[in-house]
Amino acid sequence: MIEELLKKDRIIYDMKSKTKQEALEELIEPLKLSEERRKVVLEALRKREAIGSTGIGHGIAIPHTRSVVLDNVGLVVGRSKEGVDFDSLDGKPVHLFFLLVAPPNDPGTRYLITLGEVARMAKKLIEKDEYLKIDDEEKLYKLLKEAAGEI
């Protein structure tokens, strides 16, 4: 599932955002939602962050939400070399983001399974510790694909 969700045009290689709010807005862009849907999903993401940061520590955040305005599950990966203050559990800036969005109904709790896969993939990338050093977009995509393939 996660390998299928990982698409080149949904990877932001060099995020410009400095704040949590900006990061959510930047991450949502590759989904190419209509303005109406974009607003709804952004609001749902903000509400989710309000009940506890999705910054899980070690430089990684997995903002996620479900929304009735979404037709499909979508994943966006974003890398920030400078890091973003995301109120993470360990207080450290976030360098790697995985934005996961999905429609509300989900037979077989596929969404939660995918969320778990994303978390495992993120942890694998931390172990490898290469994602920040790579400058080549194709190499970063390959690294992400490899990590997804190991899940």
Added chain:
Amino acid sequence: MNKVIEKLIALNDIDAMLKDAESEEYKRLGFQTKEQCIENLKKMRDEIAASIPKSILRRYEKLKKKYGRGIAPVVNNICTNCFMQMPTEVASKTDKNEKVETCENCGIIIYWT
């Protein structure tokens, strides 16, 4: 878009979020949620619910009990709750999302995408 539909969408999204946050599977994934913040979200949900006409809210809650959600998008003229094609006369309406409508087949409140 009709304000009530907007509120129903927000209500549905909050309901999905609360359901996830309270599920054991979600907690096992290691995402931390703060009890006080969840209470605040519940309060927000109550405020939104209180601003929706009672008859529509009742219908939403009844549908949620039946289908797990009270509102569903119509994508390419297909209701994503029952997967039935919308009748041509409904699909060709020009006032979509301007009033609260339901799917003629399954009864769910619909939102046109």
